[in-house]
Amino acid sequence: MAILPGMTDSRLFSDEAARTALAVRLVACGITPTAQRLDIAEVVLSGHQHVAADQVLERVNRGGGAVSKATVYNTLGLFAERGLLRELVIDASRVFYDSNTTPHCHFYNVDDGTLTDMALPPDVLGCLPATPAGTYAEALEVVIRIRNRLPSAADEAISENFRL
Numbered sequence: 405m406a407i408l409p410g411m412t413d414s415r416l417f418s419d420e421a422a423r424t425a426l427a428v429r430l431v432a433c434g435i436t437p438t439a440q441r442l443d444i445a446e447v448v449l450s451g452h453q454h455v456a457a458d459q460v461l462e463r464v465n466r467g468g469g470a471v472s473k474a475t476v477y478n479t480l481g482l483f484a485e486r487g488l489l490r491e492l493v494i495d496a497s498r499v500f501y502d503s504n505t506t507p508h509c510h511f512y513n514v515d516d517g518t519l520t521d522m523a524l525p526p527d528v529l530g531c532l533p534a535t536p537a538g539t540y541a542e543a544l545e546v547v548i549r550i551r552n553r554l555p556s557a558a559d560e561a562i563s564e565n566f567r568l
């Protein structure tokens with residue numbers, strides 16, 4: 405449907421309002437909201453998610469855009485530095501960006517490469533050893549590496565019985 409003068413398209417309006425809200429959020433963190441930074445912000449800040457930089461690069465350019473890999477990596481680093489994202493270094497080759505910046509821990513599924521939030525019981529903090537003299541705990545980061553279970557022999561026997 406063509407948008408004629410005087411007509412409004414509620415979807416266009418809500419997209420524009422969401423983009424404006426993102427720009428305000430970036431400015432509040434001292435970040436100049438360039439078009440490319442807003443494109444990246446739309447991908448990473450539009451809902452709770454854990455994404456790797458390569459996924460962000462692919463999503464930002466999905467519509468034919470030409471945001472460079474360096475711009476994506478630098479912008480994600482800037483967003484993390486300014487507290488918009490949390491950087492999660494899973495291992496030397498895997499860094500994820502988490503749009504949930506509140507304190508929480510993660511399960512990392514080695515088999516499919518996904519991260520899942522994990523809440524720790526509040527009393528866990530009381531069980532931790534004291535920090536070395538002259539220091540304090542800034543953050544608690546726990547990643548539990550998990551793998552998918554292989555079907556057990558019992559499960560295989562059950563599925564064997566149902567095989568036609």
Ligand SMILES: [Zn+2]
Pocket residue numbers: 454502504508509510520521
């Ligand atoms: Zn998370």
